[in-house]
Amino acid sequence: MSDNNRLSIIHLDLDAFFASVEQRDNPVYRGKPLIVGGISVGKGNSNRGVVCAASYEARKYGVHAGMPIWEARQKCHEGIFIPSQMNKYLKSSKEFFQICSNYTPLIEPLSIDELFLDVSGCESLFGSSETIGRKIKERVYEELGLKVSVGISKNKFLAKIATNLGKPDGFYIIPSKDIQKILYPLPVSSLWGIGKKTEKLLKKSGIYLVEQLARMPDSILENLLGKNGKKIKLLAQGIDESPVTPPSTAKSISKETTFSTNVTENAVLIKELLIISQLVGYAARKKGYKGRTITLKIRFHNFITFNRSKTLENPTYLDDIIFKTVVELLDKVRHKKGGVRLLGIKLSNLTSGNERKQLKFLRDEEDKKDDKLEKLTRSLDKIREKHGSKAVTRASLLKIIKNNRKVPN
Numbered sequence: 057m058s059d060n061n062r063l064s065i066i067h068l069d070l071d072a073f074f075a076s077v078e079q080r081d082n083p084v085y086r087g088k089p090l091i092v093g094g095i096s097v098g099k100g101n102s103n104r105g106v107v108c109a110a111s112y113e114a115r116k117y118g119v120h121a122g123m124p125i126w127e128a129r130q131k132c133h134e135g136i137f138i139p140s141q142m143n144k145y146l147k148s149s150k151e152f153f154q155i156c157s158n159y160t161p162l163i164e165p166l167s168i169d170e171l172f173l174d175v176s177g178c179e180s181l182f183g184s185s186e187t188i189g190r191k192i193k194e195r196v197y198e199e200l201g202l203k204v205s206v207g208i209s210k211n212k213f214l215a216k217i218a219t220n221l222g223k224p225d226g227f228y229i230i231p232s233k234d235i236q237k238i239l240y241p242l243p244v245s246s247l248w249g250i251g252k253k254t255e256k257l258l259k260k261s262g263i264y265l266v267e268q269l270a271r272m273p274d275s276i277l278e279n280l281l282g283k284n285g286k287k288i289k290l291l292a293q294g295i296d297e298s299p300v301t302p303p304s305t306a307k308s309i310s311k312e313t314t315f316s317t318n319v320t321e322n323a324v325l326i327k328e329l330l331i332i333s334q335l336v337g338y339a340a341r342k343k344g345y346k347g348r349t350i351t352l353k354i355r356f357h358n359f360i361t362f363n364r365s366k367t368l369e370n371p372t373y374l375d376d377i378i379f380k381t382v383v384e385l386l387d388k389v390r391h392k393k394g395g396v397r398l399l400g401i402k403l404s405n406l407t408s409g410n411e412r413k414q415l416k417f418l419r420d421e422e423d424k425k426d427d428k429l430e431k432l433t434r435s436l437d438k439i440r441e442k443h444g445s446k447a448v449t450r451a452s453l454l455k456i457i458k459n460n461r462k463v464p465n
């Protein structure tokens with residue numbers, strides 16, 4: 057199967073989490089409509105506060121999270137109302153995350169009981185995403201006594217849809233060939249970015265189903281939904297390129313240089329950009345991050361500062377790519393008389409660097425080119441670490457400086 061069709065994203069969501077923990081710990085609650093309330097519920101007799109979680113038995117009465125306690129009491133006379141015990145849930149949550157982290161470092165938590173995993177690159181160790189999903193489901197039940205619903209597909213959006221379709225105690229896979237079949241009949245509210253307000257607006261225009269959005273001309277969608285229209289249409293078509301991003305990800309990596317005297321010569325600026333590119337690239341590699349967005353910061357003698365950014369198709373930590381991008385960006389800044397005071401480069405939109413390619417459009421050729429560059433950069437890092445940071449600079453990059461602004465391919 058091509059990368060395009062790999063089903064390597066797993067979404068996991070513990071079923072009725074707080075209520076399930078309570079039912080696990082107190083046999084008398086099992087099989088009963090159990091309602092866990094917010095902090096202000098007190099000893100379980102108060103009517104203030106809202107429902108934090110309702111067991112599936114309670115949901116049959118129409119009780120759901122977020123509902124005021126008094127309303128839940130009206131709907132479910134037999135309900136057992138108890139206050140929440142956050143410490144207990146946090147402990148189980150931690151254990152749940154720990155089990156998942158055995159299979160990949162690429163974990164993105166969504167809430168206390170819900171997360172995404174990207175298992176691309178882990179299959180040779182643990183088997184297919186389906187095998188990994190089943191294993192985690194099994195372990196969560198055996199080790200924690202909790203049921204988790206699992207959704208698997210080629211991206212985050214579809215994986216979460218899969219989980220919701222399978223709940224409770226679900227295990228649902230959306231293979232590439234079935235995306236339309238599964239997605240199109242769903243209500244528009246299944247899409248990210250469509251809340252109650254937008255749903256109402258779409259209904260007014262006779263749009264109820266995902267299929268209608270998927271087939272709608274861009275111009276009409278844009279009129280209806282503004283700049284979100286395009287993104288929502290992509291989701292409706294099952295396209296979501298957002299990577300699974302671990303929370304520890306730093307926001308950005310940046311370095312800058314202030315010149316002792318204002319610089320007017322372009323070649324000097326470019327040479328400095330090369331040095332900064334190497335510093336940023338090296339820092340990113342050391343920290344294990346790649347970034348998709350590269351920003352050039354340039355401050356002129358009069359303290360007017362410009363930031364120019366470019367977002368790449370693939371995240372990078374390679375000096376060459378960072379350097380070529382900032383040289384391109386520098387070209388777009390019109391030079392001011394009086395010279396430049398400060399130059400800076402920022403790498404942002406970071407993802408964990410050891411992940412496999414998330415983006416689909418990559419051609420094999422590009423891959424190979426990047427791999428070669430990667431090896432070269434890594435060996436240069438070793439030389440620099442041994443002999444000092446300025447020990448080596450690649451000849452092709454020096455040529456860019458020499459030719460001033462000419463960027464070789």
Ligand SMILES: [Mg+2]
Nearest residue numbers: 069070071169
């Ligand atoms: Mg849940």
